Amino acid sequence: xxxxxxxxxxxxxxxxxxFGPANLALAIAVTEHNAQQDTHPVRSLFLERQPRFGWHRxxxxxxxxxxxxxxxxxxxLRNPTSDFSFLSYLHSADxxxxxxxxxxxxxxxxxxxxxxxxxxxxxxxxxxxxxEVVQVTPANTAGAVELLDITARRxxxxxxxxxxxxxxxxxxxTPHLPEGVVLSDRVWHNRDLLDRVESLRRPTGDAxxxxxxxxxxxxxAAEVTKYLHDNFPHAxxxxxxxxxxxxxxxxxxxxxxxxxxxAVDHFYSAPPEVKQLIMDYHANxxxxxxxxxxxxxxxRRVYQEKVLGTExxxxxxxxxxxxxVESGDGVRTTVESLTTHEKTVLDCxxxxxxxxxxxxxxxxxLGDLSALCHRDEAGRPAVARDYRVxxxxxxxxxxxxxxxxxxxxxxxxxxxxxxxxxxxxxxxSIVTQVPAQxxxxx
Numbered sequence: 001x002x003x004x005x006x007x008x009x010x011x012x013x014x015x016x017x018x019f020g021p022a023n024l025a026l027a028i029a030v031t032e033h034n035a036q037q038d039t040h041p042v043r044s045l046f047l048e049r050q051p052r053f054g055w056h057r058x059x060x061x062x063x064x065x066x067x068x069x070x071x072x073x074x075x076x077l078r079n080p081t082s083d084f085s086f087l088s089y090l091h092s093a094d095x096x097x098x099x100x101x102x103x104x105x106x107x108x109x110x111x112x113x114x115x116x117x118x119x120x121x122x123x124x125x126x127x128x129x130x131x132e133v134v135q136v137t138p139a140n141t142a143g144a145v146e147l148l149d150i151t152a153r154r155x156x157x158x159x160x161x162x163x164x165x166x167x168x169x170x171x172x173x174t175p176h177l178p179e180g181v182v183l184s185d186r187v188w189h190n191r192d193l194l195d196r197v198e199s200l201r202r203p204t205g206d207a208x209x210x211x212x213x214x215x216x217x218x219x220x221a222a223e224v225t226k227y228l229h230d231n232f233p234h235a236x237x238x239x240x241x242x243x244x245x246x247x248x249x250x251x252x253x254x255x256x257x258x259x260x261x262x263a264v265d266h267f268y269s270a271p272p273e274v275k276q277l278i279m280d281y282h283a284n285x286x287x288x289x290x291x292x293x294x295x296x297x298x299x300r301r302v303y304q305e306k307v308l309g310t311e312x313x314x315x316x317x318x319x320x321x322x323x324x325v326e327s328g329d330g331v332r333t334t335v336e337s338l339t340t341h342e343k344t345v346l347d348c349x350x351x352x353x354x355x356x357x358x359x360x361x362x363x364x365x366l367g368d369l370s371a372l373c374h375r376d377e378a379g380r381p382a383v384a385r386d387y388r389v390x391x392x393x394x395x396x397x398x399x400x401x402x403x404x405x406x407x408x409x410x411x412x413x414x415x416x417x418x419x420x421x422x423x424x425x426x427x428x429s430i431v432t433q434v435p436a437q438x439x440x441x442x
Contacts, residue, residue: 012045014430015150015164017133019048020055021116021416022402023170025074025423027123028084033427042431045162047152049132053120058192059220060110061227068416069105074119077261078420089115130155136365139163146396166398166430173357173414181353186331190220190354209235209349213333215321216354217241222290224354226298229313238346239315240335249289258282259417267410268385279411286411324351359404369395383408386429387422398433400426
């Protein structure tokens with residue numbers, strides 16, 4: 001073998017950037033594909049910047065439940081017989097009968113996270129934790145780009161480069177903050193809630209918090225409000241949102257059809273104006289909405305405290321935060337009524353912004369290669385039905401998106417509902433588009 005060939009790095013059929021639920025579902029699909037007879041094995045690798053598996057750890061509140069059925073786990077809608085299902089996890093934990101007896105489709109969030117960790121531990125051989133992808137470049141300097149070099153940086157600053165025929169972006173969403181808001185020890189995003197609260201409980205000599213402000217009207221904001229009210233019984237908790245009250249989520253059976261796998265087909269083929277209608281009609285299945293039980297619990301608390309004359313839970317509805325000035329011992333937050341313009345100044349210890357997430361540019365790592373990726377008139381990636389980014393013919397390596405496709409594939413793009421099915425569709429695309437003789441063998 002010529003020396004220059006011997007020095008070439010191994011080539012993976014697929015490298016996944018990020019190892020959250022989306023790419024974990026893909027890893028499972030690859031494993032089950034490779035276990036079949038008479039198939040060419042697909043060689044995969046996943047790069048995750050976190051030191052271990054974790055999914056929204058900052059919001060793993062003890063009594064918070066999932067808003068999606070356990071049947072929409074990592075595999076069931078794609079392969080109901082898989083031993084990576086949530087039911088298989090329950091059986092392995094000796095809780096299957098107990099779970100059935102509680103008559104609920106919605107497990108605790110901490111339990112579902114444990115299920116995800118249980119599945120992730122079975123892929124330690126194909127995941128590199130503590131590897132942050134910093135660059136993607138062509139593997140060759142001339143001709144069509146059929147292979148990509150992915151450079152990842154470790155915690156110690158050293159880098160490693162991996163080579164792939166296909167790249168799957170599963171990088172998740174970025175916390176959203178109102179313009180001008182800067183996170184600090186006293187200004188948080190709810191993503192970091194539990195870690196931040198733990199720091200408050202450590203002995204520091206500081207007085208315990210006496211007032212929290214929570215900004216936001218969605219499920220996370222309501223959960224944070226209840227959590228702080230429960231865990232800091234001597235503190236005032238102030239919720240600020242622009243609505244009259246928390247709006248209930250629509251989880252009725254017909255509305256839930258918007259999360260069906262076939263709904264993705266309908267959405268993808270619909271004209272732009274119909275796409276917008278669907279998003280407008282069904283935004284209340286996911287965005288800025290709260291479970292009815294939680295709404296009723298918070299209202300009960302507000303009313304009870306009014307009766308008792310100890311109003312510790314205060315809700316500033318139809319309002320917004322117009323100014324927040326941090327000092328050494330607190331945050332002076334000014335809340336303005338949207339109807340009367342009356343302003344209330346709240347001297348608080350902590351402000352928590354539960355203001356959601358936004359998709360970043362998943363192709364930002366591509367550098368000069370991004371010029372070969374097609375975009376729509378709004379600058380968003382142009383994506384085929386199989387989640388492959390449309391590119392110029394010069395770029396033949398596959399680029400696939402897990403998330404950041406709401407504009408093309410619908411409201412379930414960043415949710416768990418179609419994760420299992422989408423992973424299978426991406427894998428099918430990779431397998432069918434890579435010639436059999438080029439697919440790696442182990």
